[in-house]
Amino acid sequence: AQKVTQAQTEISVVEKEDxxxxxxxxxxxxxxxxxxxxxxxxxxxxxLIRRNSFDEQNxxxxxxxxxxxxxxxxxxFTITASQVVDSAVYFCALSEVTGGTSYGKLxxxxxxxxxxxx
Amino acid sequence: xxxxxxxxxxxxxKIGQSMTLQCTQDxxxxxxxxxxxxxxxxxxxxxxxxxxxxxxxxxxxxxxxVSRSTTEDFPLRLELAAPSQTSVYFCASSYAGNPGETxxxxxxxxxxxx
Numbered sequence: 001a002q003k004v005t006q007a008q009t010e011i012s013v014v015e016k017e018d019x020x021x022x023x024x025x026x027x028x029x030x031x032x033x034x035x036x037x038x039x040x041x042x043x044x045x046x047x048l049i050r051r052n053s054f055d056e057q058n059x060x061x062x063x064x065x066x067x068x069x070x071x072x073x074x075x076x077f078t079i080t081a082s083q084v085v086d087s088a089v090y091f092c093a094l095s096e097v098t099g100g101t102s103y104g105k106l107x108x109x110x111x112x113x114x115x116x117x118x
Numbered sequence: 119x120x121x122x123x124x125x126x127x128x129x130x131x132k133i134g135q136s137m138t139l140q141c142t143q144d145x146x147x148x149x150x151x152x153x154x155x156x157x158x159x160x161x162x163x164x165x166x167x168x169x170x171x172x173x174x175x176x177x178x179x180x181x182x183x184v185s186r187s188t189t190e191d192f193p194l195r196l197e198l199a200a201p202s203q204t205s206v207y208f209c210a211s212s213y214a215g216n217p218g219e220t221x222x223x224x225x226x227x228x229x230x231x232x
Contacts, residue, residue, distance in 0.1 A: 004160070033218040045161075045208065045223040052218055091160055095217040103168060104149055104215040105176065108160030 002027045004094050006109035013082055014117050021077045021112045023092030029053075032096040034068065034075040035106070039089040048090075051075065082116045089113050120144050122224035124209050130230045131199040139194040139227050141209030147222075149215035150192040152176075152184065154205040155226075161208060167192055168215060199231045 003026040013019045025034065036048040049059065051068050059066050063083075067076045079086055092109040095102065125140045143150065148169050153161040153176075163176030167186040181203060183195040192211075196203060206228050210221040 006160075009158075031217070043206070044225050045210075047220050047222075050218055050220065093160075097217050102215065102217040103166055103174075104212050104217060104219055104221060105151070105163055105166060106153075106161070106221065108153075108162070110158070110160045 002029075002032075002094050002096050002107045004092050004107050004109035006090075006092055006112050008112045009110070010113040010115070012115045012117065015084060016081050017116075018078060018080050019082050019114065019116075021079075021090050021092075021114065023075045023077070023109060025073050025075065025092070025094050027073075027094060027096050029096040032094060035093040035095070036066070036075075036077050037091045037093060037108075039091065039111070041088070045091075048077075079114075082114075084116050084118055087114060087116045122209055122211055122222050124207075124224035124227050126227060127225070128228045128230075130232060131196075132232060133199060133201065135199050136195070136197050137199070137229075139196075139207055139209075139229075141192045141194065141224060142190050143192075143209075143211040143222070144190065145211060145213070145222065146189065147211035147213050148189065149212045150186065151210045151212075151221065152182075152192070152194045153208045153210065154178065154203075155208060156205050164194065164207075196229075201231050203229065204231045205229060 038046045093106045151166045152164040165184040209224040
């Protein structure tokens with residue numbers, strides 16, 4: 001069975017600090033996708049990034065960057081120069097192909113609460 | 119284009135009451151999903167649908183029922199509400215249900231069972 005672990009329950013930083021959110025996953029499949037979602041205090045879920053199991057190229061988008069390492073089954077997310085507006089719950093999620101089929105079902109981690117203080 | 123809409127936003131139920139959480143999407147998506155988010159936890163899949171008339175159980179289906187009579191709507195039914203069903207419920211949709219496809223989430227329904 002697949003599993004996603006976000007060991008950091010809460011992180012508190014001061015504005016402009018860099019912060020890394022950890023995500024470790026378990027899956028038996030060779031084909032899978034990893035996602036990061038953001039849930040701001042308003043409650044909605046906002047898609048941030050997707051990465052497939054064949055693409056280990058790290059990505060940078062503005063202040064956000066992602067580090068995908070299959071060798072350690074990790075998909076970590078870094079915010080550079082954090083801002084108060086980054087305060088939210090961040091979820092890592094996994095979607096795998098089982099037996100050649102997939103219905104896009106997501107397995108979520110427990111989430112990491114990030115608080116950025118001014 | 120409203121995306122995924124959910125009603126109601128918030129509801130208080132008494133133990134044993136029933137209710138239907140509504141979910142509608144206007145993106146012509148084939149796949150729809152219901153997740154629940156318990157306090158301090160990640161989302162867990164309750165039910166999903168691959169098209170009108172076709173539904174299947176997710177990880178935590180007990181105590182819930184679903185139906186999918188149209189492409190647009192995917193209601194979630196609670197027959198006998200229990201305190202353990204206190205949660206935030208999210209509906210989501212995607213076009214083809216591919217593993218790498220982005221799911222679009224509704225704003226959520228907060229349910230309190232007392």
